[in-house]
Amino acid sequence: MLQLRDVVKSYEGKSTVTALGGVSFSIAAGEMVAIMGPSGSGKSTLLNLMGGLDVPTSGQVLVAGSDLALESEKGRSLFRRTHVSYIFQAYHLMPTLRVRQNVALPLRLAGMGAKEAELRVERALAEVGLEKRGDHLPDELSGGERQRVAIARALVTEAPLLLADEPTGNLDSARGREILALLRSIHARRGTTIVMVTHDRDAASACDRLILLRDGRVEEDGAVPGVTR
């Protein structure tokens, strides 16, 4: 599904910062992968490249065999809409929209008809256990529930790749574990490929593989220590 070949990403400014200094690995369809590493090691940069939000300075990011850097901005935007969904530490819900409208947003942006969209929204809300909260505003929900709404919004497009940036970062450990269990069940049921940046050992333990970054390079890549499945 994803292949990174000797990916370098530098940011030009007063001085050049090399965020990624030659990263190579592949992620197969259906994997659930954690990316860990100290602050500044390049995790968010990597996630942005995988999601087609940015392009590498050199090297290649191949998604299903095609090089995202060779696509036009329009091509990358279509790729993002159809292939990738995101969840974030801070949920990023629209505060003035009801839960149901938040979940429907990516479908409305893609121009999907109201009936089909409604069906998908209700299905996604049921999948995250919030079928009774569709008319609430995000402010009326707990942190864990807000993250569930964000997960439902990620599910509606049926994108094969889910990128998660610290999905449990704002939650206490019990709520965090519920979100991780939900992500695992989605992974098992839908076969969604999940890549999760995290500082949280529990979150990494929910994954099948751990990629450890240090100073913009892969330091370790393999099974999550202490986890047997």
Ligand SMILES: Nc1ncnc2c1ncn2[C@@H]1O[C@H](COP(=O)(O)OP(=O)(O)OP(=O)(O)O)[C@@H](O)[C@H]1O
């Ligand atoms: N837009 C930018 N311009 C300049 N430098 C940047 C930019 N984005 C990131 N960097 C630098 O690139 C390096 C990697 O940053 P990145 O955000 O990918 O790290 P991270 O591992 O996600 O960190 P954290 O865990 O703190 O979020 C850092 O040195 C950072 O300062």
